[in-house]
Amino acid sequence: GNSVTQMEGPVTLSEEAFLTINCTYTATGYPSLFWYVQYPGEGLQLLLKATKADDKGSNKGFEATYRKETTSFHLEKGSVQVSDSAVYFCAPLIKAAGNKLTFGGGTRVLVKP
Amino acid sequence: GAGVSQSPRYKVAKRGQDVALRCDPISGHVSLFWYQQALGQGPEFLTYFQNEAQLDKSGLPSDRFFAERPEGSVSTLKIQRTQQEDSAVYLCASSFIRREGLAGAGELFFGEGSRLTVL
Numbered sequence: 001g002n003s004v005t006q007m008e009g010p011v012t013l014s015e016e017a018f019l020t021i022n023c024t025y026t027a028t029g030y031p032s033l034f035w036y037v038q039y040p041g042e043g044l045q046l047l048l049k050a051t052k053a054d055d056k057g058s059n060k061g062f063e064a065t066y067r068k069e070t071t072s073f074h075l076e077k078g079s080v081q082v083s084d085s086a087v088y089f090c091a092p093l094i095k096a097a098g099n100k101l102t103f104g105g106g107t108r109v110l111v112k113p
Numbered sequence: 114g115a116g117v118s119q120s121p122r123y124k125v126a127k128r129g130q131d132v133a134l135r136c137d138p139i140s141g142h143v144s145l146f147w148y149q150q151a152l153g154q155g156p157e158f159l160t161y162f163q164n165e166a167q168l169d170k171s172g173l174p175s176d177r178f179f180a181e182r183p184e185g186s187v188s189t190l191k192i193q194r195t196q197q198e199d200s201a202v203y204l205c206a207s208s209f210i211r212r213e214g215l216a217g218a219g220e221l222f223f224g225e226g227s228r229l230t231v232l
Contacts, residue, residue, distance in 0.1 A: 043117070043223040043224050043225040044204065044206075049219065049220070089156075091155075093219035098161075099219075100161070100169075101219055104155050105153075105154055106153075106155050
């Protein structure tokens with residue numbers, strides 16, 4: 001079946017630390033891959049995406065590379081800020097499932113000053 | 114406003130009551146999705162509309178759940194005879210892209226959600 005697994009949180013970091021959130025998926029074919037972010041008190045919003053193998057999505061200092069071989073789309077940021085405190089969701093768009101976004105369980109990140 | 118608007122933001126219902134949750138998508142957006150998000154979990158797909166047509170309702174958990182979008186704009190999610198397991202945040206999202214594999218599919222604009230608590 002189709003599924004997505006992302007690392008469980010919470011992840012607590014100090015400002016300027018390096019952040020990695022792992023995400024792997026199982027799906028037939030090659031889905032488009034997305035990271036969504038939910039800041040406190042706000043709705044989900046698109047952070048970045050990649051639509052084919054080896055594509056790198058980037059936004060707000062975050063990056064993720066579509067790794068077909070390992071079916072992964074890990075999110076990274078080299079130097080986090082307090083304002084990056086949020087819940088991050090990995091979400092493949094699986095064509096075989098009717099082009100639905102299938103969300104992971106979310107990873108809560110807390111950045112301390 | 115410019116974003117997706119949902120109301121009410123918070124709803125407390127007694128078990129057995131009917132509830133209606135409203136979503137006002139971004140003007141002109143063709144696609145509209147409803148998701149259910151339980152506490153500490155990721156959103157789970159409920160149903161999808163393309164304009165006024167409900168093309169996918171495979172995620173609705175039971176026949177107590179019903180959604181409509183009669184004029185292709187505002188949508189209502191109705192839950193009849195609510196149960197405690199229905200307690201969750203209900204998210205609405207819209208997109209100017211049809212769902213079928215076009216560039217930009219998956220780029221959704223979400224509302225802040227309606228938090229339903231069933232006592």
